[in-house]
Amino acid sequence: MDLVKVPLNQARIGINQIFVGKEPWHIVTITTSSVLLLSWLYRFLCDDDSLVERGKRTFFDLLQLIPSVRKEIDSKKKEVLEAFRNDHRERTKKLSYLRGLPKKGLKTEEILSLLEENLKLGDYNWRDGLVSGSVYYFDPKWQKLLTKVYESTFFTNPLHCDVFPGVCKMETEVIRMAADLFHGDTETCGTVTTGGTESILMACKTWRDFMRKTKGIKKPEMVVPRTIHSAFDKAAQYFCIKIKYVPVDPITCKVDLKLMEKAITKNTVMLGGSAPNFPYGTMDDIEGISKLGLKYNIPVHVDSCLGGFLTVFMEEAGYSIPPYDFKLPGVSSISADTHKYAFTPKGSSVVLYRNKEFRHYQYTVTTDWPGGVYGSPAVNGSRAGANITTCWATLLYFGTDGYIQATRDILSTTKFIEERLRQVEGLFIFGQPVTSVVAFGSKIFEIYRLATDMKKLGWNLNTLQFPSGVHLAVTHLHTQPGVAEKFISDVENIVRELMKKPEKPVEGGLALYGAAQIVPDRSLVGEFINYYIDAMYYHPCEDEEEKCNNSTT
Incomplete structure (x- = not known):
């Protein structure tokens, strides 16, 4: 004492x-x-963040207390916000805005006319295959079928399974088809969701709750590659899971398995891997991650949202692919988007589990609500039954043979584009693309200049950062005659001009995107993105002092 x-x-x-x-x-x-x-x-x-991150955040918070610095930052924020708003104003300047609910309902012809005006907005011709990803398939016959299916089921809601049991039956059939494609067995199960983000959210919630119940983990962490989809970060924010990013090999763009193993702690509730990832279209060593999961008794989730409905048909289409699905004993769950390469309408996706016990942890159940006992399988309570039925109808429309042929066409087009881009002086390819995404950059000129010039020709490319790059997600629309050849020709011509003045900086909207990478205070970049999203919801009323009325001017 x-x-x-x-x-x-x-x-x-x-x-x-x-x-x-x-x-x-x-x-x-x-x-x-x-x-x-x-x-x-x-x-x-x-704090959960590293000491370096905490130090940086504190430094920038203190820095902004200096009046001159605060004034400069506020000025830049205002400039960025106005730039985003001006861009939106320019797109919609020829159209009038509804400023309130019309006093009298409009006639059918008037509504359809307004609809057509709004749908004409946009800079890109996706039907001709000029857009990266976004729209993965289009055919008038397919559209006609789905219009009839949607018309018959737009009012259905599988939440009320006693009222619409047929929709629930169709959902189970979609899950059964998907489970079979990913080499599941009779115990494999899942749900249809509204998209890849919801599928990923559900998997993360499932493993958080499962590991809390079975291992008592109260400070959950997930260990994932740096290139994994940002939906995992969203899940981390929603479900209070600490996310630990693992670097990828700069050459292969695959996750470093040694660093992934080092990142595992007693609080790890799940490991993740991509098959393939969104930025580069490369595939992590899922077999290696599966072995880590078995070694440490940790669930492994495979994010196959982007290319899942290509990978399942690749071998039959004549392309090899490393193991990545339920064939691997350590894989516990898989997410795959039907509304991408299964060509179903937006938005539908599936999340699959190795057995039914796991799926129980995805559900939310309220037992003591005055409104009755309430349970729902995913984020939404009410769900659009038509999303399920049109997904179901599309799978039946294509069948195995249809998907194999589509996979063959898409991958052969992708390989053609990849091989030709590798021959373009001044460009390099990120890693080895596995499915339909070809990502490329340049060590000689600013790659965003290429994206800007391609936009002038009508092309839409996805921009990447850390390091700067762009990618093309090849869809069925790119397999149309002459589209891939035109893409390569336009790239070659633009690169030839860029190589004449490689030191010239990028101009236009992507200049801001490029500059954002070097802003040390990432919270500022986050605020800029908030402004960008705000601009999506911009209405002219925001610029006027008088109160909005019900006119359409």
């Missing part, structure tokens, strides 16, 4: 000496300041 009492007495005496002769207000001020400082220091040291 003396070992404890002596230091405490010494501390007490020292503190008393500090306050000797001090006035009461001095004592109160010093005590309050000390408590606040210790509280801040505790939060700083115990």
Whole structure:
């Protein structure tokens, strides 16, 4: 006891000496300041982020307290916001806005006319295959079928399974077809969701809750590649899961398995991998991740949202692919978007689990609500039954043979584009594309200049960062005669011109995108993105002082 009492007495005496002769207000001020400082220091040291990240965040927070710095930042924010708004104004300047609910309902012809006006907005001709991803298939016969299916089921809601049991039956059939394609067995199960993000959210919630119940983990962490889809970050924010990113090999663009293993802790609730990833179209070593999952008894989720309905048909289409699905014993769940390469309408996706026990942790159940016992399988309570039925109808429309042929066409087009791009002086390809995405950059000129010039010719490319790059997600529309050849020809011509002045900086909208990469305070970039999203919801009423009325002008 003396070992404890002596230091405490010494501390007490020292503190008393500090306050000797001090006035009461001095004592109160010093005590309050000390408590606040210790509280801040505790939060700083115990934050989930790394010490470097905490230090950077604190530094930039303090920096913004300087009036001149604050003024400059506010000025830049205003400039960025206005730029986004001006861009939106320019797109919609020829159209009038509804400023309230019409007093009298419009006639059918008037509504359809307004619809047509709105649908004409946009800079890209996706039907001719000039857009990366986004629209994956189109055919008038297919559209006619789905229009009839949607018309018959747009009012259905599988939440009310007693009212619409047929829709629930069709959902189970979609899941059964998907489970079979990903080499599941009779225990494999899942749900249809509204898209890849919801599928990923559900998987993350499932493994958080499963590991909390079976291992008592209260501070969950997920370990995933740096290139995995941003929906995992969204899941981390929604479900309070710490996300630990693992670097990828700069040459192969695959996750570094040694670093992934080092990142595993007693709080790890899931490992993730992409098959393929969105930025580069490369595929992580899922077999290696599966072995890590088995070694440490941690669930493994495979994100196959982008190319899942290509990978399942690749071998039959004549293309090899490493193992990535339920054939691997360590794979616990898979997400795959039907509304991409299964060509179903937006939005539908599937999330699959190795067995039914796992799926229970996806559900949410409320037992004591005055409205009754309530349970739902995914994020939404009410769900659009038509999304399920049109997904079901599309799968039946194509069948195995149709999907194999589509996969063959898309991959042969992708390989053609990849091979030709590798021959273009000044460009390089990121890693080895596995399915339909070809990502490329340049070490000689600013690659965003290429994206800007391609946009002038009507092409839409996805922009990448860290490092700068662009990619083309090849769809069935790109397999139309002459589309791939035109893409290569346009790239070659633009690169030839760019190589004449490789040092020239990028101009236009992508200049801001490129500059954002070098902004050290990433919270500012986040605010800029908030402004970009705000611009999507821009209405002219925001620019006017008078109250909006019900007119359509």
